[in-house]
Every structure is written in structure tokens, then in C-alpha cells.
Amino acid sequence: MGTPRGLDSSGTLERGLAVLEHVGQNQEISTNAIARQLGLSRSAAYRIVGTLKNLEYLEADRATGRVRLGTRLVELGARAMAATDLHRCAPRYLASLAERSGETTYLAVPDNDTMVYVATERSANAVTLACRLGTRRPQHATSLGKAWLAALPEQDRVERIRRMKLDSLTLKTINDPARLLDDLARTSRRGWAVDEIENEPDVGCVAAAVRDHTGRPIAAISIAGPAGRVLRRTDELGATVAGTAAALSLRLGYVRAQRG
Incomplete structure (x- = not known):
């Protein structure tokens, strides 16, 4: 130059x-x-x-x-590399997850108080859902958003919920801050989130957060389908999506600290 x-x-x-x-x-x-x-x-x-x-x-x-x-540029460079790796690697993990679950899978990234859907895969038996790539959904009403929020440090999570506008999208949307924080605490303990018809009528989802090499949650992946099919398999599908998110996080360089 x-x-x-x-x-x-x-x-x-x-x-x-x-x-x-x-x-x-x-x-x-x-x-x-x-x-x-x-x-x-x-x-x-x-x-x-x-x-x-x-x-x-x-x-x-x-x-x-x-x-x-300075170090700030190193941090930004690492985040840019992680984002590049995420978009390059995620499709094959989503495809495998769709095949194993028999449903539709999504990758979404956070943007302010929403999650933006950036990739998807469908199994042969999946039902067509309304959500298209580029769609934004409120974090508090989606399994993707709740998985990402639950992966944040607790204080960050609390501060976000306090300032968030908790609009109801369905009759099942959690619009009370205390109830939402309780739901996120359970999500954090078990490692995956569930959307019990909170975002769209008759649609159920489970999701887990994806972390970069520093452990920072940068995205989430989900399994979505008819509520009658997904919600009766939440334990099975939750464990499956959490395992896939962990594998993708490992691919991005995240190694979870072992407890002594």
C-alpha cells in the first residue's frame, strides 16, 4: 500500500x-x-x-x-477468525444434527437483543418452518437466544434481562424477568435451552450455545420442529444438540476446563 x-x-x-x-x-x-x-x-x-x-x-x-x-487488535482479529471458522464449519454440524434428529436445524448469532438466523439444514422428514435466513427473533422468546444468554457470565445475563423488553410473541412467551432468569439458570445447569411454543405457535425447539476459543458464547444451534414431535423428546434432543454444540466449539478451539 x-x-x-x-x-x-x-x-x-x-x-x-x-x-x-x-x-x-x-x-x-x-x-x-x-x-x-x-x-x-x-x-x-x-x-x-x-x-x-x-x-x-x-x-x-x-x-x-x-x-x-495493541492487544485490542489481537482480540478483534481472533474474533474475526472465529466468526470465519464458525460460518465455514457449521454447515456440516447442522447437517449431521438434522439427520440425527429428523428435524430442521439452525445456526444463529446474537445482535443486540435478537438472534439472527444465518444457516439452516433440513432432514428428509422435516416439516417446512416459517423462519428464513436473515430473520431476527427476540432472544428471550427463542431457544437459540436463551441458550446464548445462559452461556454468559451470570452478572452479564442479569443486566441484559433487566434492560430487555420482554414482549410476548405467543401465550407461552416468558415475559417476567424473574421467571426468565430462573429458566436461564436451569438452562445453564443442564447445558441446553428449550422453547415450549414461546416464539411461534405449534413450534418447539431445543438449542445450545457455541463458544469460541476463549469460551465466549458467539452463536447457538437449534433443533426445531412441530411442538408435538420435539417437546416429547426434549431430553433426547437437548443432549444431542448440546453434544453437537460442544463438538463445534471444540472445532473452534474451545477446551472446557476440567473440574478437579
């Missing part, structure tokens, strides 16, 4: 990204050199570098004052 021209008059975001790229190419570099090589004023360079240091995107060597890429 060549040296940008006229960067001093560019937008703040463009200049910040240019500084990050330049530091990455040079490993360690002084702020004065950044200003000179990128055609920035010294005041602009010091302001941008200071902001990036405060946000941990850059860090400075204590002895020389030169800056290098």
Missing part, C-alpha cells in the same frame, strides 16, 4: 485506520515518523495516536515511546 496523499484533510476514521495500517507495516514507529510518512500534521498525528492508545488499539514502548499494535 502506497503512502496516502492529502490524508491530513481526510476524515477522522480514515486517518485513524491509515495510522493503524502504517504501524502494522512498521512494527514499531515514532509518532513524528507517522506524521512525516503519512503527510499528517504533528498535532493531528499525536491526537490520533493518543486516541488509539487510550482505546488499546496501539501501545507504546516505555523506553522509546514508539508505538506498536
Whole structure:
């Protein structure tokens, strides 16, 4: 990548990204050199570098004052890699899960207080369901969302539920915060969540969270089908989806700590 021209008059975001790229190419570099090589004023360079240091995107060597890429970028890079691996690896796990369960399987990722459906597989005997890829559903009303919420640290879970709008989608939707937290605690203990006609009429689901290499829940997978078929097999299907989620998490580098 060549040296940008006229960067001093560019937008703040463009200049910040240019500084990050330049530091990455040079490993360690002084702020004065950044200003000179990128055609920035010294005041602009010091302001941008200071902001990036405060946000941990850059860090400075204590002895020389030169800056290098910070730990925040390492974290973001690891998350990007995990997301890439997730979308590449998940389809075969979903296909196997659909075949074993005889139902439809989904992969969803969190976005604010919703889960976004990003992949699906169907068995030969599966009933066609209304949910399409790209659909968003409230976390509190779906097994996918409840599985993801239950995998969060308890305090994070409580804070999310306190600020969440718990709209009812069916007569079975849990719209009371205390009841929902109790449901999530049970989900956390057993390792899988159940949707007992809480999201769509006549549809039952079970789901389990998928974790990245750090143990952070990044997605959830589910088995969905007619409530009469799925809900009478919750223990069996719950164990199956939890096992598949654990296998996918292991593929993404997550190793669960062994209890002594």
C-alpha cells in the first residue's frame, strides 16, 4: 500500500485506520515518523495516536515511546477468525444434527437483543418452518437466544434481562424477568435451552450455545420442529444438540476446563 496523499484533510476514521495500517507495516514507529510518512500534521498525528492508545488499539514502548499494535487488535482479529471458522464449519454440524434428529436445524448469532438466523439444514422428514435466513427473533422468546444468554457470565445475563423488553410473541412467551432468569439458570445447569411454543405457535425447539476459543458464547444451534414431535423428546434432543454444540466449539478451539 502506497503512502496516502492529502490524508491530513481526510476524515477522522480514515486517518485513524491509515495510522493503524502504517504501524502494522512498521512494527514499531515514532509518532513524528507517522506524521512525516503519512503527510499528517504533528498535532493531528499525536491526537490520533493518543486516541488509539487510550482505546488499546496501539501501545507504546516505555523506553522509546514508539508505538506498536495493541492487544485490542489481537482480540478483534481472533474474533474475526472465529466468526470465519464458525460460518465455514457449521454447515456440516447442522447437517449431521438434522439427520440425527429428523428435524430442521439452525445456526444463529446474537445482535443486540435478537438472534439472527444465518444457516439452516433440513432432514428428509422435516416439516417446512416459517423462519428464513436473515430473520431476527427476540432472544428471550427463542431457544437459540436463551441458550446464548445462559452461556454468559451470570452478572452479564442479569443486566441484559433487566434492560430487555420482554414482549410476548405467543401465550407461552416468558415475559417476567424473574421467571426468565430462573429458566436461564436451569438452562445453564443442564447445558441446553428449550422453547415450549414461546416464539411461534405449534413450534418447539431445543438449542445450545457455541463458544469460541476463549469460551465466549458467539452463536447457538437449534433443533426445531412441530411442538408435538420435539417437546416429547426434549431430553433426547437437548443432549444431542448440546453434544453437537460442544463438538463445534471444540472445532473452534474451545477446551472446557476440567473440574478437579
